Amino acid sequence: MTKYEMLYIIDCDVAEEERESIIKKFEDLVKNNGGAIEKTDRWGAKKLQYPINYKSEGYYVLMTFEAEKTLVVELKRIAGITDGVVRRLITKR
Secondary structure (H helix, E strand, O other): OOEEEEEEEEEEEHHHHHHHHHHHHHHHHHHHHEEEEEEEEEEEEEEEEEEEOOOEOOOOOEEEEOOOOOHHHHHHHHHHHHOOOOEEEEEEE
């Protein structure tokens, strides 16, 4: 398995319990498909470099994990269609 990092930004207008459910959703997706979560860092609300969808702030989360390439493709797809996720980036570590 390869180590990856997934940095994603959640809309700040999302309620806290919904934000936690989005984070748990991605962690469970990795765990249930044979991957392993190393750690999840919640960076909190930060100003965006440029406005996205007329928003100037986002809630940043960095998840470090090990997985197969097929899981990374699925994770990227799910993150792209999840309401509340503004941007996502998955890179090899």
